[in-house]
Amino acid sequence: MASSTSVVVIGGGSTGTGIARDLTMRGLDVTLVERGTLTDGTTGRMHGLLHSGGRYAVSDQKSARECIEENRVLRDIASHCVEETGGLFAKLPDDGEDYFEEKLQGCRDCDIPAEVLSGDEARKLEPFLSEDVEKAIYVPDGAVDPFRLCVANAADAQERGARIETHAEVTDLLVEDDEVVGVEVRHESGPGTHTHGTSGTTEELRADYVVNAAGAWTGEIGAMAGLDVEVRPSKGVMTIMNVRQVDTVVNRCRPKGDADIVVPHETTAILGTTDEEVSDPDDYPEEQWEVDLVIDELAKLLPILREARTIRSFWGVRPLYEPPDVASEDPTDITRDFFLLDHAERDGLDGLTTIVGGKFTTYRMMAETVADHVCEKFGVRASCATADVPLPGSDDFDVLRDYMDEFGLRSPIGRRSVQRLGSRADEVLTTDEPNPVVCECEAVTRAELRDAIDDSGSDLNAVRLRTRASMGNCQGGFCCHRMANELAPDYDEPVAREALDDLYQERWKGQRHALWGQQLSQAMLNHALHATTMNRDGDPARTGEAVAFDAFDGGSPDGD
Amino acid sequence: MAIEDDVLVVGGGLAGITAAIAGAREGATVRLVSATKSTLRQASGLIDVLGYLPDGTGPVVDPFDAVADLPEGHPYERAGPDALADGLALFDDLAGDHYRGSHTDRNALVPTTGGTVKPTARYPATVEPGLASREEATLLVGFEGTTDFEPSLAATHLDAAGVPFEVRAATVSFPDVTAEDATATRFAHLLDEDPGVRDRLAERVKPHLAGESRVGFPAVLGQEGPESVRTSLAEALGASVFEIPTGPPSVPGLRLENLLHDALADEGVRVEQGNPVVDFDATEDRVETVTVDRVGNRVPYAADQYVLATGGLVGGGVEADREQVSEPVFDCHVPHPADRYEWFEDDAFGEHAFARFGVDVDAQLRPLAADGTTEYENLRAAGAVLGGADFAAEKSGSGVSLATGFAAGRRAATELIHTELRQ
Ligand SMILES: Cc1cc2nc3c(=O)[nH]c(=O)nc-3n(C[C@H](O)[C@H](O)[C@H](O)COP(=O)(O)OP(=O)(O)OC[C@H]3O[C@@H](n4cnc5c(N)ncnc54)[C@H](O)[C@@H]3O)c2cc1C
Ligand SMILES: Cc1cc2nc3c(=O)[nH]c(=O)nc-3n(C[C@H](O)[C@H](O)[C@H](O)COP(=O)(O)OP(=O)(O)OC[C@H]3O[C@@H](n4cnc5c(N)ncnc54)[C@H](O)[C@@H]3O)c2cc1C
Numbered sequence: 001m002a003s004s005t006s007v008v009v010i011g012g013g014s015t016g017t018g019i020a021r022d023l024t025m026r027g028l029d030v031t032l033v034e035r036g037t038l039t040d041g042t043t044g045r046m047h048g049l050l051h052s053g054g055r056y057a058v059s060d061q062k063s064a065r066e067c068i069e070e071n072r073v074l075r076d077i078a079s080h081c082v083e084e085t086g087g088l089f090a091k092l093p094d095d096g097e098d099y100f101e102e103k104l105q106g107c108r109d110c111d112i113p114a115e116v117l118s119g120d121e122a123r124k125l126e127p128f129l130s131e132d133v134e135k136a137i138y139v140p141d142g143a144v145d146p147f148r149l150c151v152a153n154a155a156d157a158q159e160r161g162a163r164i165e166t167h168a169e170v171t172d173l174l175v176e177d178d179e180v181v182g183v184e185v186r187h188e189s190g191p192g193t194h195t196h197g198t199s200g201t202t203e204e205l206r207a208d209y210v211v212n213a214a215g216a217w218t219g220e221i222g223a224m225a226g227l228d229v230e231v232r233p234s235k236g237v238m239t240i241m242n243v244r245q246v247d248t249v250v251n252r253c254r255p256k257g258d259a260d261i262v263v264p265h266e267t268t269a270i271l272g273t274t275d276e277e278v279s280d281p282d283d284y285p286e287e288q289w290e291v292d293l294v295i296d297e298l299a300k301l302l303p304i305l306r307e308a309r310t311i312r313s314f315w316g317v318r319p320l321y322e323p324p325d326v327a328s329e330d331p332t333d334i335t336r337d338f339f340l341l342d343h344a345e346r347d348g349l350d351g352l353t354t355i356v357g358g359k360f361t362t363y364r365m366m367a368e369t370v371a372d373h374v375c376e377k378f379g380v381r382a383s384c385a386t387a388d389v390p391l392p393g394s395d396d397f398d399v400l401r402d403y404m405d406e407f408g409l410r411s412p413i414g415r416r417s418v419q420r421l422g423s424r425a426d427e428v429l430t431t432d433e434p435n436p437v438v439c440e441c442e443a444v445t446r447a448e449l450r451d452a453i454d455d456s457g458s459d460l461n462a463v464r465l466r467t468r469a470s471m472g473n474c475q476g477g478f479c480c481h482r483m484a485n486e487l488a489p490d491y492d493e494p495v496a497r498e499a500l501d502d503l504y505q506e507r508w509k510g511q512r513h514a515l516w517g518q519q520l521s522q523a524m525l526n527h528a529l530h531a532t533t534m535n536r537d538g539d540p541a542r543t544g545e546a547v548a549f550d551a552f553d554g555g556s557p558d559g560d
Numbered sequence: 561m562a563i564e565d566d567v568l569v570v571g572g573g574l575a576g577i578t579a580a581i582a583g584a585r586e587g588a589t590v591r592l593v594s595a596t597k598s599t600l601r602q603a604s605g606l607i608d609v610l611g612y613l614p615d616g617t618g619p620v621v622d623p624f625d626a627v628a629d630l631p632e633g634h635p636y637e638r639a640g641p642d643a644l645a646d647g648l649a650l651f652d653d654l655a656g657d658h659y660r661g662s663h664t665d666r667n668a669l670v671p672t673t674g675g676t677v678k679p680t681a682r683y684p685a686t687v688e689p690g691l692a693s694r695e696e697a698t699l700l701v702g703f704e705g706t707t708d709f710e711p712s713l714a715a716t717h718l719d720a721a722g723v724p725f726e727v728r729a730a731t732v733s734f735p736d737v738t739a740e741d742a743t744a745t746r747f748a749h750l751l752d753e754d755p756g757v758r759d760r761l762a763e764r765v766k767p768h769l770a771g772e773s774r775v776g777f778p779a780v781l782g783q784e785g786p787e788s789v790r791t792s793l794a795e796a797l798g799a800s801v802f803e804i805p806t807g808p809p810s811v812p813g814l815r816l817e818n819l820l821h822d823a824l825a826d827e828g829v830r831v832e833q834g835n836p837v838v839d840f841d842a843t844e845d846r847v848e849t850v851t852v853d854r855v856g857n858r859v860p861y862a863a864d865q866y867v868l869a870t871g872g873l874v875g876g877g878v879e880a881d882r883e884q885v886s887e888p889v890f891d892c893h894v895p896h897p898a899d900r901y902e903w904f905e906d907d908a909f910g911e912h913a914f915a916r917f918g919v920d921v922d923a924q925l926r927p928l929a930a931d932g933t934t935e936y937e938n939l940r941a942a943g944a945v946l947g948g949a950d951f952a953a954e955k956s957g958s959g960v961s962l963a964t965g966f967a968a969g970r971r972a973a974t975e976l977i978h979t980e981l982r983q
Binding site: 481486488497504509515523525539543551555 | 602604605608612616618619622626660661662663664666667668669672673674675677678679688689691692694704705706707708709710712713716717720721722723733742749769805807808810824872873874876879880881900901902903904906907908909912913919933951952953955957
């Protein structure tokens with residue numbers, strides 16, 4: 001398809017990368033622009049629950065049906081990003097019997113496999129569940145790694161010819177004669193940037209069509225062309241525990257509510273969440289009460305959480321949307337459904353569609369809806385194949401477990417690397433060089449880090465997201481500097497130093513909301529290690545102050 | 561029946577050990593009870609006194625001058641004017657020839673694994689030839705399959721820090737190790753045990769030498785006999801050989817821990833390690849007994865005087881939950897902002913309040929209650945359990961432990977003699 005239609009997709013989250021993959025597979029010429037790195041928005045700050053739909057089975061059956069359908073698709077095309085944990089809706093004495101029955105019926109209505117367990121059966125599955133849990137409904141919830149999934153979509157699109165531009169912020173929509181004809185982007189530098197422009201310059205990207213998939217920021221993009229996109233960003237907190245207290249997703253069986261889900265994620269468990277509308281998705285308060293609330297509430301289901309050690313908390317903003325005439329007061333009432341806004345029909349402006357709302361779990365379906373819409377506009381007849389063609393790295397997943405023996409890695413390390421890398425494990429981990437473990441908490445080896453550096457450049461935060469290095473118990477205290485060491489010899493010392501400073505600062509940012517108990521003690525240990533043993537804070541190369549070396553002790557006269 | 565001693569020290573880190581020995585040297589019978597091994601094995605093995613002023617100015621050339629000007633409430637000020645010199649003299653006596661730096665009041669600048677330099681007052685003899693103020697061309701050697709030390713980055717970084725000498729780097733594979741056991745303690749053990757390993761290591765380094773007069777390795781040059789390892793390597797290489805202190809597990813830290821434990825035995829201090837103090841009994845103004853938890857058995861210990869040396873947030877002497885910060889053994893008051901979000905700064909190396917958490921003390925090192933009165937007349941505190949200084953930013957950790965440990969231990973013992981005379 002030589003003279004193919006060109007589309008610019010705004011936003012490098014699950015929705016945008018999903019759209020880029022779908023449109024590229026259908027032969028369109030796609031450029032995706034993202035202001036930060038991939039997953040910088042909500043996608044990198046979500047709870048990691050691959051919904052079975054059970055959560056919406058009473059309140060929103062349309063969403064529930066979409067969830068179970070996509071849940072099945074993702075297990076199939078992205079098995080290396082999904083952990084099939086199963087999920088429980090556990091009933092405490094305060095939770096209504098009627099609601100429990102409605103939930104069960106709702107699941108059956110929506111074709112979600114559901115099974116009732118007694119309290120004892122549920123505790124057999126999850127021993128830390130409270131003695132108070134009376135019974136539970138078992139559903140096929142799962143855990144999903146949004147970083148891997150989003151990167152896999154982008155990588156596939158790129159391999160098929162799409163241009164993926166990160167650190168490229170859309171600063172304006174180009175409008176001519178009531179039609180959007182492209183976007184203006186500003187290129188920023190960033191280590192490891194996937195950019196084709198020069199840092200600090202702006203570029204006009206002209207295109208036949210523009211898709212606005214900027215999540216909670218779609219309103220800001222719309223405003224660039226004078227459009228009103230009524231996105232209602234709502235924030236939520238998630239708190240990461242140091243160990244994985246549960247292997248199954250645990251939900252509380254009651255109508256909507258804050259702080260009612262625990263999701264196991266690799267070696268940790270993540271508690272969440274809250275739901276508060278905010279006015280600016282880039283600037284909202286991260287509040288202590290939210291962290292306290294999730295721990296206190298979820299400890300009712302899992303008492304062990306009360307005294308457990310938390311690693312850090314983080315926040316995300318939901319890109320919720322509701323048609324202007326609904327006007328819900330409470331953000332938890334706003335639908336979780338997604339909306340495609342064709343601005344030609346809606347506002348008389350051609351060339352632009354906005355996709356907003358929805359969930360991570362249904363990203364592929366959202367992308368399919370958008371791609372269908374764009375293809376229809378341009379008379380492209382290709383049909384959607386994203387539900388059938390596996391994402392890179394996912395084929396052969398079961399066979400991959402055997403790789404650990406082959407690589408002679410200690411079992412948890414081998415297993416985790418293989419899970420992270422999917423079918424690329426062979427290629428990445430086969431090395432003649434020594435392959436030491438760099439991040440002990442998350443069991444990330446040198447080979448895996450070097451592979452991530454090959455792709456992400458010297459941006460150690462991007463490397464961290466790909467590999468999970470520095471995201472475990474010690475929060476990078478023991479491995480940030482080791483990760484920076486891996487940049488040699490490809491990068492020189494000033495680059496490695498800056499990358500270390502950025503990574504350490506980024507890790508610090510996340511921990512601040514969990515600074516009590518063991519985690520505060522860990523923070524002090526990290527401070528002692530980096531400030532005392534390494535003197536990174538007083539480093540003359542950092543402070544720029546010349547040191548009078550000859551004024552200091554050069555050793556004892558009788559020493560050697 | 562309670563076990564009885566003159567002085568009971570709670571906590572076996574540098575501060576507790578110093579207090580115990582200082583007390584024993586005054587003639588008191590001293591017992592030291594410690595929950596776990598100390599944080600020494602996590603530390604670099606360097607004895608910092610004061611590298612930077614509380615406002616960040618530095619590196620300080622003469623820490624003794626600077627210590628005299630510290631504000632009221634700083635642990636050095638609380639310990640009194642001679643405590644630091646006395647504590648260091650005790651340390652120098654215990655460490656003997658294994659440590660250097662006592663010939664001058666000036667700080668030395670020690671290269672770190674990351675290629676910065678750090679001001680310190682006492683350093684292992686194995687570190688001495690590497691001091692950054694020596695204008696000698698240097699070769700840094702790292703080992704394949706390790707991750708903590710990348711000599712090429714360290715060399716360039718030292719250059720950026722402005723050191724007055726040429727630095728080059730080389731990486732070699734360590735003789736006789738496989739990928740799985742490439743740890744600092746393993747390297748140290750091999751060098752201790754097998755002179756052949758030393759020769760083979762020197763053979764691998766030699767081709768990289770281009771006239772440098774000193775060669776630096778990460779600090780793995782023998783756990784037991786670093787001097788003999790260093791001498792063999794130096795002879796084979798025709799250059800002096802030094803160590804660069806590393807993070808945990810720190811071989812110099814382990815050496816220091818062993819050295820100090822031998823000293824405790826020599827000084828007649830009774831040491832019990834592995835069991836925490838979990839409770840205490842007191843009258844209005846005196847601690848009567850403390851309770852040690854021996855694997856579920858609660859055993860009372862009585863003493864005339866007590867020293868609290870349980871460390872800071874790392875050692876376990878200071879704890880925090882979501883609402884408040886506390887000292888868990890005697891429940892001494894620990895001042896802290898009520899709002900948890902004021903415990904830290906946004907900058908990773910900012911002036912964090914948490915780094916200064918600890919008890920306030922009077923000029924006798926006795927912990928103070930919230931209203932400023934002395935908690936107990938026979939309880940003193942030393943080391944990182946004291947608040948009022950960010951030892952990591954100041955580079956004052958060991959110095960504060962030596963000064964306050966010495967002062968607390970000696971005061972406890974002399975107080976005791978006074979009470980005995982009074983009775
Ligand atoms: C607390 C919380 C928990 C959640 N938990 C779950 C869950 O467990 N399961 C689930 O299925 N869903 C969950 N969700 C919902 C899910 O995370 C989101 O619906 C989904 O990630 C949205 O993806 P997106 O691509 O639409 O938006 P985003 O990921 O936000 O992507 C939009 C991108 O646009 C970029 N952008 C913004 N402005 C510009 C510009 N001017 N130029 C260029 N780029 C720009 C942003 O940087 C961003 O990367 C949760 C959401 C929240 C907030
Ligand atoms: C990573 C790191 C690097 C460091 N690097 C340096 C350096 O380069 N230079 C330097 O000068 N200093 C350094 N220090 C500081 C130094 O090693 C000591 O931590 C400091 O001097 C404090 O010593 P301390 O004896 O007060 O406490 P700690 O060493 O913390 O010892 C406290 C002891 O009390 C015990 N304890 C706690 N609670 C109880 C209880 N209830 N019952 C019984 N026992 C209890 C603990 O088990 C422990 O043994 C470093 C520290 C760390 C953590």
